[in-house]
């Protein structure tokens with residue numbers, strides 16, 4: 001597995017304890033690390049979409065991070081071959097990537113409302129060749145496998161803030177990543193909580 005670390009940001013901004021060092025459980029646990037939080041967020045966004053047709057906004061970092069990812073991908077994997085896996089959230093980032101012409105994209109989130117919202121937005125945008133699945137990445141189904149590229153913007157950050165044994169959950173994330181990616185697959189991550197060096201260290205065992 002190859003890790004492409006982007007020192008940008010995402011939505012799950014964390015506070016670190018003063019003594020924290022890479023690999024420690026040094027993040028202060030937060031509601032941003034819980035499923036209850038994300039279910040509530042996407043239920044609200046889904047309701048807003050259903051009532052007003054508002055699709056929401058791409059979380060920071062925005063479109064420029066999509067361009068960086070696409071340019072990076074273009075240099076490494078032919079678009080027509082790529083089988084891509086993305087953590088979709090409210091689908092705005094996901095749709096921006098899909099519009100660049102990848103033909104085979106799978107989006108997952110553990111929140112059913114996020115997947116329902118993403119499905120509605122994809123339909124509105126008229127995009128095809130996109131599969132959506134409710135999946136907990138810390139316990140992925142066997143069907144989730146064989147991807148050339150995995151793109152994460154904010155999900156590893158959220159998992160790092162889980163109040164219940166975040167260290168083990170981060171290790172499980174790395175194990176799940178190894179399962180879903182092909183041998184020599186690429187992992188592209190955008191994080192607002194981890195430095196590039198910390199991410200490379202965290203994912204070195206994958």
Ligand SMILES: C[S@@+](CC[C@H](N)C(=O)[O-])C[C@H]1O[C@@H](n2cnc3c(N)ncnc32)[C@H](O)[C@@H]1O
Pocket residue numbers: 010011012038039058059087088089090091092093108109110111114135136137138152153154155158159
């Ligand atoms: C900061 S948001 C980022 C959403 C999206 N990637 C974006 O860029 O807008 C974190 C996302 O991770 C999802 N998430 C957190 N833990 C997860 C898990 N174990 N499995 C699947 N999705 C998870 C949340 O539901 C939420 O949509």
